[in-house]
Amino acid sequence: MEFITSALENQILLTVLNAALPLLFILPYALVTIYIEMKMAAHMQNRLAYMQTGYHGTLQPFADIVKLLQKEDIIPTAADKFLFILAPYLVFVGTYASFAVLPFSSAYAGSELDLGIFYLVAASSLVVVGILMAGWASNNKWSLFGALRSAAQIVSYEIPAALAILGVVMIAGTMNLQTLTSLQSGGIHEWIIFGGTLPLGHKLALIPFIVVLFVIYLISSMAEVNRTPFDIPEAESELVQGYNTEYSGMKFAIFYLAEYANLFLVSAVAVVLFFGGWASPFGELMSGPLWGTFWFVTKGMLFVCLNIWLRWTLPRMRVDQLMYVSWKVMTPFALLCVIVIGFILVL
Amino acid sequence: MIETPQKIIKTSTGRSLRTEEMVVNMGPQHPSTHGVLRLEVVLDGEIVVDVVPHMGYLHRCFEKHCEHMTNYQQVIPYVDRMDYTAAMTNELAFVVGVEKMLKIEVSERVHYIRIIMAELQRIASHLIAIGTFGIDMGAFTPFLYCFRDRERILDMFEATCGARLLYNYMWVGGLSHDLPPGFVETAKQFCVDFKKTLKDLNDLLNYNEIFIKRTANVGILPKDLAINYACSGPMLRGSGVDWDLRRDDPYTLYHKFNWEVVVGKGEVGTVGDVWNRHMVRQREMEQSVYIIEQALASLPDGDVSKTIPKRIRPTPGDNYTRIESPRGELGFYIIAEDSVTPYRIKARAPAFVNLSVINEISKGAMLADLVAIMGSIDIVLGEVDR
Amino acid sequence: MTAQEIYDVIKAQCGDAVLEAKLENVLDPSIKIQPEKIHEVAAFAKNDERLQFDYLSCLSGVDYKGKLGVVYHLYSMTFKHKIVLKVEVPTETPNVQSVESIWKTADWHEREAFDLFGINFIGHPDLRRILLPDDWEGHPLRKDYQTPEFYNGMKVPY
Numbered sequence: 056m057e058f059i060t061s062a063l064e065n066q067i068l069l070t071v072l073n074a075a076l077p078l079l080f081i082l083p084y085a086l087v088t089i090y091i092e093m094k095m096a097a098h099m100q101n102r103l104a105y106m107q108t109g110y111h112g113t114l115q116p117f118a119d120i121v122k123l124l125q126k127e128d129i130i131p132t133a134a135d136k137f138l139f140i141l142a143p144y145l146v147f148v149g150t151y152a153s154f155a156v157l158p159f160s161s162a163y164a165g166s167e168l169d170l171g172i173f174y175l176v177a178a179s180s181l182v183v184v185g186i187l188m189a190g191w192a193s194n195n196k197w198s199l200f201g202a203l204r205s206a207a208q209i210v211s212y213e214i215p216a217a218l219a220i221l222g223v224v225m226i227a228g229t230m231n232l233q234t235l236t237s238l239q240s241g242g243i244h245e246w247i248i249f250g251g252t253l254p255l256g257h258k259l260a261l262i263p264f265i266v267v268l269f270v271i272y273l274i275s276s277m278a279e280v281n282r283t284p285f286d287i288p289e290a291e292s293e294l295v296q297g298y299n300t301e302y303s304g305m306k307f308a309i310f311y312l313a314e315y316a317n318l319f320l321v322s323a324v325a326v327v328l329f330f331g332g333w334a335s336p337f338g339e340l341m342s343g344p345l346w347g348t349f350w351f352v353t354k355g356m357l358f359v360c361l362n363i364w365l366r367w368t369l370p371r372m373r374v375d376q377l378m379y380v381s382w383k384v385m386t387p388f389a390l391l392c393v394i395v396i397g398f399i400l401v402l
Numbered sequence: 403m404i405e406t407p408q409k410i411i412k413t414s415t416g417r418s419l420r421t422e423e424m425v426v427n428m429g430p431q432h433p434s435t436h437g438v439l440r441l442e443v444v445l446d447g448e449i450v451v452d453v454v455p456h457m458g459y460l461h462r463c464f465e466k467h468c469e470h471m472t473n474y475q476q477v478i479p480y481v482d483r484m485d486y487t488a489a490m491t492n493e494l495a496f497v498v499g500v501e502k503m504l505k506i507e508v509s510e511r512v513h514y515i516r517i518i519m520a521e522l523q524r525i526a527s528h529l530i531a532i533g534t535f536g537i538d539m540g541a542f543t544p545f546l547y548c549f550r551d552r553e554r555i556l557d558m559f560e561a562t563c564g565a566r567l568l569y570n571y572m573w574v575g576g577l578s579h580d581l582p583p584g585f586v587e588t589a590k591q592f593c594v595d596f597k598k599t600l601k602d603l604n605d606l607l608n609y610n611e612i613f614i615k616r617t618a619n620v621g622i623l624p625k626d627l628a629i630n631y632a633c634s635g636p637m638l639r640g641s642g643v644d645w646d647l648r649r650d651d652p653y654t655l656y657h658k659f660n661w662e663v664v665v666g667k668g669e670v671g672t673v674g675d676v677w678n679r680h681m682v683r684q685r686e687m688e689q690s691v692y693i694i695e696q697a698l699a700s701l702p703d704g705d706v707s708k709t710i711p712k713r714i715r716p717t718p719g720d721n722y723t724r725i726e727s728p729r730g731e732l733g734f735y736i737i738a739e740d741s742v743t744p745y746r747i748k749a750r751a752p753a754f755v756n757l758s759v760i761n762e763i764s765k766g767a768m769l770a771d772l773v774a775i776m777g778s779i780d781i782v783l784g785e786v787d788r
Numbered sequence: 789m790t791a792q793e794i795y796d797v798i799k800a801q802c803g804d805a806v807l808e809a810k811l812e813n814v815l816d817p818s819i820k821i822q823p824e825k826i827h828e829v830a831a832f833a834k835n836d837e838r839l840q841f842d843y844l845s846c847l848s849g850v851d852y853k854g855k856l857g858v859v860y861h862l863y864s865m866t867f868k869h870k871i872v873l874k875v876e877v878p879t880e881t882p883n884v885q886s887v888e889s890i891w892k893t894a895d896w897h898e899r900e901a902f903d904l905f906g907i908n909f910i911g912h913p914d915l916r917r918i919l920l921p922d923d924w925e926g927h928p929l930r931k932d933y934q935t936p937e938f939y940n941g942m943k944v945p946y
Contacts, residue, residue, distance in 0.1 A: 098545035165546045196426045200448075200769075283540050284612055292434040292538045293773050368606070371540025373770045374448060465904070466928055502815060629842050631866060632893035643865070650868060687797040721815040722846060722861045723871070735848045735859065745931075748848035758896040787919060 062327060073165060077154040080352075085315040086116040088194050095360065096367045123311075126304035131194060134301065138192035143309040149181030150316045151326035157323050158233040159361065160333045160347030161240075171232040172220055176213065179279070182317065183209045186298050188289070191308075193301040201297025204374055205288035209279055211381040216275035219268040222396050223328045228262065233247050236332030243336040248329040262400050269329050271389045273358075276321035278377070280314065282362060284369040287377060315341045322358030323351070329359065330354055423451055430459050434538050434773045437783030441760075441772075448768045451613045453761045460787035468747040472501050473713045474574055477747065477759060482568040484749060485785040487530050490523035490559075491727040493572040498653050499644065499723030499734045500574045503716035512576055512702035518589065518697045519559075521690040525596070526555040527728035528683045528690075531780040535680060536607050538777035539616055544607040551599050554592055560583065575666075575710040586698050593691050593698075600688055608684055618671025618680040620765045621775035625674065630758040634685065634728025634752050637779060640679030646727040659696045661689045675772075676778040683780070713742045729753050729780060749788055753781040789838070789869045797838055798829060805829050816861070818872035824877050826858075827911070833862060833871070833888050840864045841871070844891035849901030851931045856882045856907055859865040873922030877907070878928075888913040904929040 090105075090113065093183075097104030105112020130139055154179075156171040158164035168174050183206050190202020226247055227235050239246050248265055250258030278285040289297030299310045326332055331354075334346030372380070405720055409421050415439045424445045429435040438459035444452040464484060470478050481496045482489040501508065533548030563571040571578050590640045607613055623633070628641040646663040648656040664685040666678030697716055716738040724733035730752030737746040756779050764775050789797075791811045798819060799806050805825030811817040821829050822863055831877040833841040841862040850857040875884055886909040888894045898909045899918040906927035917924065923940070928932055935945055 096542075100543050101550050102546060196424065196548070286540065287770070292540065292541060293770050295433060367543050369541065370536070370607070370610060370616060371770075372612055373616055373768060375768065376615055458917075458921070461919045463928065626891075630892045632844050632891065645865060670896075719814055720818075720859075723844065731845065733846050733861070735846055735861070737850065746848075746850050748846065750846040750848075754896065755893055758893060762892075 062310075074155070076163065077157070077159075080159070080255070081151070081154070081312070081316050081319070084319060086120070087313050088315050088318070088356075089116045089119065091133060092359065092363045095363050099364075099367050123308040128304040128306065129301075131193040131301050133208050135192040135295060136362070138188045139301075140306070142189035143306045144185075144312070146185030146189060147309050147313040147316070148180050148181060149185060150313050150320055152178040152181065153320050154316070158236050158327065158332055159351055160344045161233075161237070162344035162347070164233045167233045169231050171235075172224060172230045175218055176220065179317070179320065180209070180213065182273065182313070189302070190298040193298070195301050197295045198245060198298050198300050200378070201288045201290075201294045201300070204294075205281060205298060206287065207239050207374075208281070208288060208377060208381075210296050212275040212285075212322060212376060213276040214371065215271050215381060215385035215389045216279065218386065218393055219275070220324075221273035221297065221327060222265065222268045222389070222393045223247055225396055225400060226253070226265070227392070232327050232332070236327055236334060239331040240334035240338075240342065242334075242338035243331070244253060244336070246329065246331040246336075257399060261396060264396050264399075265329070268396075269325070271392075272325060272328070273361075274380075276325060277362060278381070280317045280321055280362070281367040282314075282318070282373050285377060286366075286371055287374050290371055305370075318362060319355055319358055322362070323355045325358055326351065326354040428772075434776060436534060436776070437779055437786075439757075439781065439783055439786070440775075443767060443769070443772065448770075450764050450767050450769060450772050453772065454535050455757060455760060457757075457783070457786050460526070460783045462788065464788040465748060466745055470742055471743050473742045474716075474744060475712060475714075478573065479568065479570045481707075481749075482570060482786060484751065484788055485527075485729065485732070485753070485781055485782045486567060488523050488527040488728045489568050490519045490571065491527075491725065491732065493569065494520050494654075495723060495725040495727065495732045496734055497572045498573050498725060499721060500714070500716065501737050502723055503719065503736060503738055504574070504710070504714060505717075506575055506710060508576060508741045509704045509706065510702045512706050513578060514697050515581060515706065516572055517656065517659075518694055518701075519562075521693045521697075522558065524690050525551045525687050528687050530608070531683055531728070531777075532603065532680065535774075535777040535780075536752060538773050539613055539658070541607055541610070541613065546605055547602055547606070550649050551592075551596055554595075558588055558592070559590075561585065573604075574714060577706040579720050580706045586701065589694060589698055593695050596691055597688075600684070600691075601639065603684065608681060614670050614677060616770070617677040617774055617778070618675055620671075620676045621765050621767060621778065622672050623674045623679075623759060626686070627759070627762065628674070631755070631762070633727065633730065633759055634754050635728065635756070636679050636682040637730060637756045639664060640682045641674035642666050642678075642780075647724055647731060651724065653723070653725050656693075659693050661692050661696075661768055664689060665756045676774045679778040682744065684729050715740065715742055724750070727752055729782070729785070730756060749785075751785040751788060753779075753783075753785040754788075757781050757786055789867060791871060791911065794839060794869065794871045796818055797836065798833065801832050801836070803828050816870070816872045818874050820874045820876065822901035823858075823875040823877045823884045826860075826873065826883075827887060827890070829873065830860070830887045830890050832872075840866045842866070844887070844893050844897075845870075847887075847894055847897035847905050848874075851879075851905060851929065852876065853931055854879060856905055856930075858884050858901060858907060860887070871886065882907045883910055884908070885910050888912050903927070906930065 087111040093104045107116035108114040108118050137242045153175050154167050155165035156175055186205045190198045227238055228234050245252050250261045261322055280289050331350040335350055411416050426443050427442050428441040430438040430440045431702045431746050440456040442454040463482055467480055471477055478493055481492045484492050497724050529548040529552040533545035536544040560566045563579055623641050625641050625643055628638050631652050644665050645661055649663055666673050668678055671677045720737040722733055722735045724731050732752055733750035735748040736744055739745045764772050795809050805822050809819045812844050833839050841864050843863040844863050845863050848859045857876045857877045863870045877884055878879040884907055887899055898912050901907045902915050903917040903919055904927055905938040
């Protein structure tokens with residue numbers, strides 16, 4: 056007992072524990088999402104998916120992990136060994152670092168940074184560096200193609216995404232994600248998608264523009280996680296497997312984990328920005344730290360499922376069309392919305 | 403190996419930058435070459451500068467084998483293995499050719515069953531083409547919708563002749579088995595259900611905005627070029643040429659049925675682009691269903707077993723017979739001498755001829771378009787390499 | 789047009805190129821052409837107003853034991869008539885004019901005939917092996933072809 060108290064008083068240990076908490080979420084989350092994705096895809100396609108391992112194949116994700124762990128870890132002879140090994144970790148670090156500012160409940164956010172959203176946008180850009188590294192270090196033309204496409208794509212889509220976030224920040228008046236969520240905790244009508252806590256007249260005028268911003272954010276976030284219809288960096292019918300063609304075993308598993316973590320990250324950001332984060336839709340009812348976590352994860356998972364649904368429905372876009380959508384459609388619209396929102400707020 | 407010269411380009415600030423085109427090998431192991439084809443692609447960034455196909459990885463000396471058979475019937479299982487996604491139509495082409503040389507006529511029931519089988523096979527083959535084309539475009543789900551219905555066709559084939567892929571069903575002068583009991587009802591039910599799948603495919607894939615963006619105005623094959631390259635089947639009709647051997651060079655009893663030749667109209671994109679080729683396949687399946695329905699409704703009674711000896715000797719001479727396989731004009735040039743083995747058999751494989759146009763239509767396209775073009779040509783390497 | 793009429797048109801234009809014709813009592817009427825004149829005849833057959841053979845359906849190499857042959861199956865999409873052209877060359881000097889410049893489709897067909905029969909198509913821009921490996925020896929579809937014992941250290945006959 057005494058040991059625990061003294062350990063908790065140790066600031067360094069506390070920080071480490073605090074930082075490790077999201078990891079405790081990500082690992083089981085990835086397993087569950089892999090299972091959900093496979094099952095959803097299968098049922099959309101008249102299949103059953105996993106049925107043999109455990110009840111309805113529930114143990115299959117574990118089996119997959121075990122398989123990946125014992126696979127031979129191949130490093131191509133001509134690869135740049137140092138970068139090749141570093142790349143998957145860097146990709147995961149970029150994603151995981153962004154989890155620091157996510158408010159999982161009113162009682163827990165890794166760090167209540169005042170520049171939370173800025174930090175998030177910046178940290179998640181680190182992923183690009185990792186992907187570029189992976190593509191270059193593999194010494195494979197397809198990997199390089201994938202990496203270059205990925206860099207172009209993520210950098211382009213960060214602009215409309217950042218503009219959409221800017222719109223929300225203008226309405227909420229804060230960049231601290233925890234504060235932003237607290238603002239919306241009064242019930243479903245106070246969520247930012249419905250105009251936040253502004254007076255009714257402002258709200259009605261704002262809603263159409265916020266919805267447009269939300270759609271822009273949703274599309275950009277799909278592009279940032281490299282999933283169909285924006286999965287051109289790993290378009291398997293064109294680039295074999297893109298930047299992770301040469302990866303196997305644990306390193307591939309880390310790429311995989313980072314992809315799923317990133318998927319939740321962008322969904323969670325959408326939830327915090329537009330759908331009240333951990334706030335209960337019923338105001339005071341069913342609120343509190345634990346309920347908060349429940350709402351946060353549930354809302355996040357809904358968006359994850361939306362992503363999965365779209366992935367298994369839509370074909371893939373071409374790289375020039377992707378750029379067209381980002382620069383010539385979404386960026387001007389986002390900019391327009393931000394300007395109009397600014398005017399409405401001033402009036 | 404293609405040489406790619408280095409070039410020096412000047413930037414706007416006056417600096418010299420060295421640049422060169424990149425050669426990538428698409429295949430023999432690549433997800434979208436539909437087999438073991440190797441495309442040597444010269445790329446300028448994402449733009450395709452040149453494509454050189456290399457094939458022969460699957461060459462099995464089909465023509466040499468045929469010359470060493472002990473009789474004509476033995477060739478049929480080899481013919482199955484040419485276009486392994488459409489074995490029935492391959493058999494049909496061969497037996498029609500040999501029957502023409504023998505100057506024998508088969509009973510009407512045999513003709514009807516052959517037509518039913520060939521059209522079911524056409525649907526099955528087009529389902530693979532459309533499904534895998536969807537995968538090439540990144541849409542995975544339509545593929546499984548296609549395979550669900552293809553599976554039902556294969557079940558019918560299995561009930562008829564015991565095999566699901568390589569049938570050895572059509573023999574010179576007849577068929578190996580008559581239809582099993584209940585086949586007609588199963589096939590009729592399939593025709594009813596399949597129309598729903600056609601609608602699903604339209605909704606899910608063919609009129610999807612992203613799909614149209616990816617395929618319309620890509621890989622345009624003009625009419626005169628298509629004819630000059632002797633393209634056939636959906637490739638030719640997608641380019642707006644109204645030409646179908648079932649109607650224009652009739653064989654068996656196709657003239658008895660009421661159906662129309664599907665031609666690419668270009669309601670989306672340009673005539674001759676990837677989308678139109680794809681849609682020709684989609685609509686051809688619908689016409690095949692009509693043919694099957696009519697054939698099933700008026701299926702005559704009779705005997706289907708062959709009435710000719712096992713070792714046949716056609717009169718010496720040569721003959722070129724062609725039929726409309728799912729991929730186009732499948733022809734067999736057979737030279738017979740006074741012997742029980744064929745002197746020479748040349749297979750005119752539609753996929754082989756259609757593939758030869760790829761360099762012409764993919765220059766200037768993007769890498770992703772090259773995948774789309776490959777998918778829309780719908781090659782089967784078993785047939786290209788023989 | 790019937791085969792006889794087609795023959796008459798070709799005979800009238802390039803009479804010295806035509807060696808013989810089999811038009812009666814055969815499944816596919818055929819005309820035998822001099823190998824060094826095939827390009828001229830083919831160009832005429834394609835471009836002539838009355839013939840318009842725009843579709844080269846099939847081009848096959850044949851070994852007639854002692855002679856090699858090339859068979860052209862021509863169709864006209866406009867008139868829906870057909871004719872077969874044949875050329876024969878001695879096995880020792882198998883030189884045939886290429887028709888690649890007339891019908892592009894002949895490109896790969898001629899490469900295949902070169903690959904499997906060793907027929908040399910004069911004027912073909914890119915005459916390489918197409919189905920067999922580049923370093924394969926011999927032309928397998930010739931009747932006197934002997935399968936090599938080894939190819940790159942691998943045993944060939946099974």
